[in-house]
Each structure stands twice: as structure tokens, then as C-alpha cells.
Amino acid sequence: MALGHDNVLYVDRLTVGVGGKIVLRDVSFSVGRNSILFLLGPNGAGKTSLLRALIGYPNYNVISGKILFDGEDITSSPMEHRVSRGLAVAHQIPPKLTGIKARNLLAEICRRTGCSVDEIADELEINYLLNREFGKGFSGGELKRIEIATIVAQRPKLAFIDEPDSGVDIDSVAIIARALRKLINVSTYGSIAIITHSASISKYIRPTHVCVMISGSVKFCGDSSILDEVFSHGFKGMAE
């Protein structure tokens, strides 16, 4: 897999350890321009670890390999730099933030990017959550929508969305899919990466590329037909 001009993100043989344990081994994949990448894999495949390593969690140590984003080697860059360059992640389960109102956190992000909290809230139908403490007592769907709202507020060049469709009611999936489409539209490169194990979001957004991750490694990548194969054979069948 070579770094071409069409690649927004290029991950080359990345091996990552956390607390002395290898969580990602020789991971390689890329996200091109105008690409909707689905990163599929069963629970425990290392999808969330990959996302944290990409955004630069300090306790995720890159042992070998490279991460190139937007033409720059960010393998050793601090998280702050990666985010400022336009990389963003939507977490599978955001933490509950005591005493911090959802509105205030979104406003802090919007202060940097010039977005409108109310517009984002309308879009994700979270107006009624704005004056509540961030994440506290939220349902699964509400948590996803508020998390996606923070990403929409960030206006990233490329967003990685972790499990937007797990533990979420059908109505929320539709709202989230609409917001993800907007993220694709505002992305400088018209791209997004969606991490999912159920792929139920594919009912609303069809991938252009699919990679399958199993046991901390990306096993193979291809076009959207892989999605149908996963639905037919499951991850176990694919691995075999």
C-alpha cells in the first residue's frame, strides 16, 4: 500500500502497546479522498485501540510503523497537534462530565471553529439535552448524538466515528446518519471512517471501502462487496 496523492490518511505497519501489552500489530490501511471507509471487526478486535492510537492518546505507545495524515508524519505528534490539523474521533462511549453542561462544552468547541451550538443541536435533535450535565443519565442514543455533535462542532478534515450504531435505537441511527453525511460534506476531502461491528449504519450510508480487523490486525481491505460477505459469512467465516 503506497502513499499516493489520493490518500488523506495512511497507516503503515503500525504496532502499538499499552502498559506493556501489544494491542495493535502491523496495522496498515489508508483513507483516500471521497472515501467512506468502514472498519469492521468483532468486539475486541482492537478497533477502539486503533482509534485512540490514531488520535494520539499519551498511553498508547507506537512501537513501530507510521501514521501519515494530510501529507504530514504525525506518528510522534501530540494529540493537540493531530486535532489541530483536522483529525477527529467520535468515541464509542463518551465519559460523563460532572458539572459541565452539554451546551457549555459545545460552546467551547464552537468558540474555536465558529460553529453555532443551536444549529448543531437542531440537526442532532439534542436541544433538550443542552442544559443537562454532559452524558449524565443520557440514553445510548442520546450519548451517541451528543458525541457526534462534538465532532460536527469540530469541523474536522477527517473524522473517525467509533460504533455510531451500537446500542442505539432506530430513530437515533437515522439522525446520526444524517449528521455523518454532513461531516462528509464538510470534510475537506469528502471522506469519513466509520468503525462498526454490526454495520447497521450501512442501511443509511454505503461504504466505498471496507477493511476487516481481527485480533489487533487489519486482515484485508477491499470495496463495499466485503460488507456483503461479512453479512453472509460473519467475521469468523471471513477469517477462515
Next chain:
Amino acid sequence: MDLRGWRSKIAEEAIQGLDRPSPYGVDIDVSSYATEEARYRIDVDSIEKIGVDLKSKARYLQVNQAYFEYLSKIPGVEVYKLEDYIENYPDEAMEYVWRLLRPSMDKYVAIGALRGMGGYFIKVKKNTKVEDPIMACMFLSSYGLQAPHNVIIVEDGAEATVYTGCTIAPETVGLHVGLSEFYVGRNAKLRFVMVHSWNRATHVRPRTAVNVSENGEYISYYANLSNVKTFQAYPRVYLGSGAHAYLASIVLGVDDADIDIGTAAVLENGNGGVEIVSRNVARDSSRIVMRASIVGRSGRGHIDCRGLMLSNESVMATIPELHAKSPNAILTHEASIGRLAEDEIYYLMSKGFTRDEAVGILVRGFIAIDVKGIPDRVRSYIETIERLTAEKAM
């Protein structure tokens, strides 16, 4: 008893307390603060920084024990310097002054009784509802003792907010002993906001007692948002039948501050209620002891004490006490001490904040208390206090 006899009695009692240390906190030699400099300076910037509006319609300003300015343009609200009130209304004064505090309680109250000067007397007359906050400021501009004696009376059915700011000039060495006796009448409501901003050489020993009559309500919000050398206070609120109180405090310990702060409430007979909420942040090598006590004969009481440690050198303890005097009292408490969760810091960093910004946001969230039943204007003061405290905590 005439005024002279009353004053002599107070002084005699106080002398008995001069050698009595407080059961809590660091013991201070009060004799070295028994004199104060006559000169004073008013630092308007420092006063405004703690939210006091010196142009408010009802206000009291005291600098050291030398300068006093007070007025009220609000109908139904009286503001005096306490000595002036006592001189003009001695019979009424003897009903309220030194009724909730004992002059011999400890050496700090005693020195305040013997050497203190000034303090505000605020009365909100029956059924008067005041929207604008009544402002008070105690400013210590030079070495010595400042021991004002404050009295607030909110008569039956009345409603008011009193905002008090106490601050000091930089590098001034001083002992501040604020003596406060508050009376909330039947069906009356007092919201009391107090902001302290001292320096690293100040010793502070406020002594406060509040009596809330039948169906009255007392909401108190205290914040210490700067350095202090030593601080000890354990205000006590007595709640009559059906009376309610919400007592919140935000305390920040920086440098080598030694802080021992608590709140006590006594629920008398009747269906009253009290909630004591404290948020304490320890930085550097500060030491904070958080106390809370509820004594209940009936009604409901809850203590919620939380401590946040921002340094490996700081020390913190929480000591909640519940005393039920009958099975009709339902009393609960929750307490916790810990550090900020790294996962929360990383989460915010992944949203584009620097580590310092992320910590600032989380600290501000930690100290944010949702005080119910307060006017928007007071809420905006509290939001400012939260912001300033979070900034100082960093």
C-alpha cells in the same frame, strides 16, 4: 439592662474566652494582631474583582477598622454600621446582637468582641421583597486586625440577597475575624453569597450563626478563591419548624494554606430540611479539612462533600457527622476525595483542548453547584466565581 451594663457584660464574657483556642484548625497568637494601623487605602480594583458593586443601591464598605461607608436607597431596607445601630436602637440591638454567638466562644470571637470595630447591620422589613442584592465589602489594606460584627435581620415574609466580598491588599499581614449573626423570619428568605479573596499571609476566622424561623429559607453560597495562610470556620444554622437551608461552599487551597472549614445545621422539631454541599480543591502543598454536621430531631438532612486533589503534596480530609435525636430525622451523607480522571482529560484533549484547558474545564465542572431558587443576577455572580476559582486552581 442598660447599654453600658450590657457592653460591660459582653466584655467580661469575652475576657474569659481570650485564652481559649478553637477546637479546630491552626491556633494563632491573636495578641500580635491586637493593634492595627490607623492609615488605610481603598483599592477599588481589588474590591470589584470579587464582584462587589460599590454603586449598588444598598451597601456597606469597611476598610480595616478605620473607614466605614454605608447607605440604603431601597425602601424597606436599612443598612447601618453596627455601632450606630446599637447607639440608635439599643433595646432592639440587645435582642439580636450577641444572641447567637457567645463572646467567650473562643479567642477569635473574644478578640473580636473586645477589639473589633464596625460590621454591617442590615434589616429587611416585614414582607419586603428586594430584587437588587445588598452589597457589603470588608477590605483589609494594612497590617492588623479586622473584626467586624455583622447582623442581618430578614423579617417575616421578607426576601433579600446579601452579597459580601472580603479581600486584602497584596502582602498585607492580617487577621480577619468576621462575626455574623443572621435572623431569617417566618416565611422569609435570605440568600447569602460570600466571596473571600485573601493573600498568603492572612489568617481568617469567621464565626457565623444563623437562626431560621418557621417556614423560612436560608440559601448560602461561600467561595474562597485565592490564597490564605490559615482559615478556620464552622458556621452553624438553626432551622425551626418547616424551615429549609441550602448551604454550599467552594474552597480552594493553594501554596501551603491550612484550611479547616465546615458547616453545621440543627434541625429542630418540625418538617424542615437542609442540604450541605461542599466542593474543595487542593493544590500545591495545601491542607484542607472539610467538616459537615447535621443534628436532627426531625426532617431531612443531606451532606455532599467532595474533594479534588490537584497535587501530590496536598492533603485532604472529609469529616461528615450525622446526629439523629429521634427516628423522625432522615439523615444521609456522601463524601469523596480523588484526582481528575485521566480518561476525561484525554477525552477533552481529543476535542481539541490542551491538557491545561481540559483540566480547567473539569475543575470548573467539579466546583459547579446547581444552587436552586436563586435569581438570575445572583446566578451570574456565581458563574463568575466559578470561573475565577477554576482559573486560580490552575
